[in-house]
Amino acid sequence: MDRARLLDIDCEAFPIEHRGRPGLYIRNRRRLADDGIYVPREWAVVLPLFDGRNTVDEICQQAVGIERAIVEQIARGLDSIYLLDNQRSRDRRRTVIDAFRSAKVREPICAGGVYPDDAGELLKQIDAMYRHPHGPGPAKSFDPRASRPRSVLTPHIDYRRGKQSFAFAFKEIAERSQATIYVILATSHHSFHRFVLTAKDFRTPIGLVHTDADFVDLIADVYGHAVFEDEFAHQPEHSIELTLPLLQHALRDRPDFSIVPLLVGSFGDSVDEGRSPADFPEIARMVDALRAAEESCEQEVCYIVSGDLAHIGPKFGDRPKVDAQKSLACRSADERLLQQLTTPDPGNLFSVMHADRDERRICGFPPLWVALSAAAPRRGSVLCYDQFVDPAGSEIVSFASMVFE
16 A cells, blocks of 8 residues: 655645634645645644655554544545645646646636636725725826836735735836836745746736746846746746736736746745855846846836735744734834835845844745845835734734835
């Protein structure tokens, strides 16, 4: 009988409560299955036994106090979402990846869930972000004489929780940006590669967003074509997709723009080792590639950073539940970070991350560091700050909008 091994690289788990019962929600991070499975906390001790050294029968024997039927149920659940290392999972992964590679367009995965799949309803939702009582108000007419933003920072939390916070950054683009190419540097949640680029166009309910293939090629010429190795990571990723309807809305009177979609992976080794990201050859090479591409391009370029701030609480591995005191402490630390960013020096940003070993999990750090290094803005302005605090105490996620000039 085959040894049962959980595919750690494809597996992600979140603590949840289901009908008042704590447990784990497990899903396939590459979205090879539409849904996940729920495993009650007292059964989760079985999961480490799926290590490739045991058959399901042997796991049943080692799982003291847990009935065989339960172990078999967990095994079937993991297999149903393609998280067991077997031929079925390999075939599914190959089929899905091949289909993505052959497609010219990256189709939306958030439509109908995170946001409406109807264009009119989606535009209304975005309008409401601007008109929210704490929002920035509707964008004024584009002013070609205004100073131009080099970059903006925008959240990528879902629209329901982020609410009006998105509108502040995109209002700056609507009113002042003359760029026709938007390099989107976005947090990568589904790849272990440092950078992942694609030349595919992206579809939203509002329409097709074109990717600038020439700019993509210019980056690859300097960085190397390894930047396309894990291109499939773009398929399950939401951090670029969530910026696109907002960009389409902001530029609806100037639709002749294109994007450069670049996922940026973890800089955890940089923080852990106390070495600036600039000291890592592949990171420095990407900054050089972005600069070279922009210098070779006759069009104006603006960088959009899609990244949130802190991730705190049991959902992210912290033991105590979050509360009002944690929220205030998080706000205070975020405000110090954002104040540093008003003088947008990537070295200062790294120093802040290294000082606390990034214990608050600032997921926007890598793409923001790259943007500040490539765009070299002179000053930054904080436009909006907010938090989502889970009422059950599971998590705090903080986020902000900024503009850099």
